[in-house]
Amino acid sequence: MSRLTADQRYLWNEGTDYQCYTWMGAQTTPTGTWFRVWAPNADAVAVMGDFNDWSSEAHPMRDAGGGLWEVHIRSAQPGARYKYRLNANGEALDRTDPFAFALEPPAENTYEGIASIIVDLDDYTWADTDWMADRSGPDSLNEPISIYELHLGSWRHQAPGESYSYRDIAEPLAEYVTEMGYTHIELMPVAEHPYYGSWGYQTLGYYAPTFRYGSPQDFMHFVDTMHQHGIGVLMDWVPAHFATDPQGLTYFDGTHLFAYDDPQMRHHPDWGTYVFDYGRNGVRNFLIGNALFWLDYYHIDGLRVDAVASMLYRDYSRGTNWTPNEHGGRENLEAIRLLRDTNTQVYKHFPDAITIAEESTAFPGVTKPVDHGGLGFLYKWNMGWMNDTLEYIEKEPIHRKYHHGDFTWTLSWAFSEQFMLPFSHDEVVHGKESMWGKMPGDDWQKAANLRVLYTHQYGHPGKVLSFMGNEFGQHHEWNHDESIEWHLQDKPLHAGIQQWVADLNALYRSRPALWNDDRDSFQWIHYGDREQSVLSYLRRHDDQVLVFVLNMTPVARTDYRVGLPHAGMWTERLNSDADVYGGSGVGNAGRVKATENPYLGQPASASIVVPPLGALILSPKDQADCDATPKTPAG
Known part of the structure; x- marks a missing residue:
């Protein structure tokens, strides 16, 4: 040099x-x-x-x-x-x-x-050659993606208040994620941040993994270990704002070099941070280069871009205190250009990577290619699905029939973008309660509600993401200063939820019908049974079919007729009410016989028992034989 x-x-x-x-x-x-x-x-x-x-x-x-x-x-x-x-x-x-x-x-x-x-980033020998050669990038649209989101400092503690290092956490985390059947992990921001309570979203050192868990080479070892276990590593990236600490980018050379000169646009009202001036060429180099840097030096498989909505609109959370763009509009034209250019450069230099937008508005074309007028992301978080689904499931079952449409209408836009379905950290903090705490009823009903909710997450079109602790029904809101509540694994109801999620992941990964999300992959069987709060739909791919039946009340539905694509024997592939999951053991003895009796547009039908607050996943018997032994009540 x-x-x-x-x-x-x-x-x-x-x-x-x-x-x-x-x-x-x-x-x-x-x-x-x-x-x-x-x-x-x-x-x-x-x-x-x-x-x-x-x-x-x-x-x-x-x-x-x-x-x-x-x-x-x-x-x-x-x-x-x-x-x-x-x-x-x-x-x-x-x-x-x-x-x-x-x-x-x-x-x-x-x-x-x-x-x-000073760090020599070439001072590490990678052992993930096979992974890097085979990872999918945009081809993941036709592959299963089930993501385990986590905060490194609070996943598990070695001692009270003592987080694992990058190296110490790598093997146990990889083993756990493998055991649970997730395909990827997503790390909350690891770039250096002064305030631990910001969880990394108020970044100071954009090119430095935080010192809290070790050195840059230690973080490389962490990613390397995940790859050697066949686990993809996604990372939250935060170009929407930066920390105001004087040692960082703030007033860097005696001017607001990295932030807007305009004081109305400089401060982010939600987080008390500064906003990048996306139109300044040096800032563009800094940010786009930073996205490529993590993919290059640290072999990160993809970036989930935080707070995209706040970048797209100049009036975001600002009331009347904002400055219009050069055309008098509210769109942030420089930020839009930066996002498009970032995605263009990512896929140019790392065509096997993925980018994901956390975007909560109806901005058009978030996952549309840049050369077709879109922002160029591969995936977008489906925040509308998350909000409407949780609003529905939090209601007492007796009231759900009056809000049936909140649960079903999400399919009206399910194919408008390439979506991910998130139950992320944002849903279990700041007084929103844990996923367990959101559920109505006693402990048994809370667990049953979670099992049926998670079933719908895997049955609905879109890739899957869930935050640590959700998979076993953590009681309390997530606290970044504490480890998640691993002791709950010893309680049958929570162990049952955890096993249910692992079995859902196993079925999801084995069935293209669940992750090939073209418009023909989903079909309602019956979405209008609001009186009994039962829904049924099918997922299909080529000749493969899975039928989901969800009962959103604690009343078992006996002699319930469901339409099916063909007559013959069907296997109760999974039943969330099975004893092994902490359920009450109500079901169909593992099999259902469909006759040539058309029903609700389907050429065949069967009379079944739908368990209370339960989910059934049915498959034709000849397709079930290739799977592991189903978890279903014996009678």
Whole structure:
């Protein structure tokens, strides 16, 4: 590596140097370290560190043009701490490196005075070659995706209040995720963040995995371990806003370099953070480069982009305090361009990766290709499905017949985007109660409600995502300072929910009918039985068929007629009311006989027992034989 080239300077100034992470920041070489920083409004910049006794005069940086500064320091080696001293408008400003690959732990819980750390990111030998060669990217649209979302610091503690490190958590987490049948994990943000209670969403060091769980190489080991177990790793990425701590990006070179100059647009009203100026070329390089960086150096399989809705609209949560775009509208045109360009570059450089939008509005074409006018994401969280489904299931069963449409009408837009169905961390915090706490009734009814709810999540079109603790019915809201409630696994009702989720995952992964989400894959059998609060639908792919029957009340429905695609013997593939799941053991003895008696548009039908607050999944007997032994009541 040598001095900045004319091509690098040109691409940076143009806002199209998306591999800037390979030469910005502190880049190690056999002869020392090159330092480069963007500070166009500084009068002078110097590097201070362990290697020069923190002198602000020993290593002044050269103005390389385009607002970029650089210097090569032979004595600066991996592991050394450093900062930039910027002189601007007569003021001396000490800053961490925006491109730092690691930041030191703060002293006494304050980030004031922290330093960046020189890291050689090539100092790790990966063992996931097979995984990287075979991962699916956009082909995952035709594959099962069941995601386990987690917060690394509170999944499991080694001792009270003591989180696992990246290395220590890797193997037990991989084993658990494999046992439960999930295909991917999704990590809440791991980029460096000063306030632990922000869960990583108020980012300070965009290029640095947080020190809390170990080093950059430790995080590489974590991802590597997941891949060697056949588990994809998705990561939350937060370009919507950044932390205001003075050591970071705030007022970086004596100006609001990374944020909007416009004070009405600079502050994010929801989180007290700053908003990036997405139209500034240096910011574009920084953010798009950051997305590619995690996919490149850390082998991340995909990015879930946080708070996309807040990026798309200039008036988001602002009331009347916002500035229109150049055409007088509310759309944030620069942010829209940045999202499109980010997706374009991700799929250009990493065609086997995926991007996911957390987007809660009706903005059109979130998962439509960029060259067809869309934003270019592969998936979008179906927030409407989540909200309406939870609003329905939280009601007492006696009242559900009056709100039947809240549960069924989500199919009217189920194919308008390429959706994921999330029960995420956002649904179990801030007074919303845990998934267990949302359910009405006594403990038995809460568990039964969760089992039937999760069944519908797997039966409804869309990929699946659930937050840690949901899978066994955690009692309390998630608390980032505590481990999730693993002791509940010893209680039969909670162990039953956990086993139900594992069996749903196993069935889901084995049946293309559940994850090939074209319009013909779903068909209602009967959605109008509001009086009994029973729903039935089928999922199909080629000759494969699964029939779902859901009873949303605690009253068993005996001699209940359900339409079926053909006559013959059907297997009760899964029954959520089976004893092994903590149910009451009501069912059909594992099989159902359909006769050539047309019913509700289906050519055949059967009279069945639908268990209380129960879900049945039926399959033709000849298709059931290829699966594991079904979990169903004996009689």
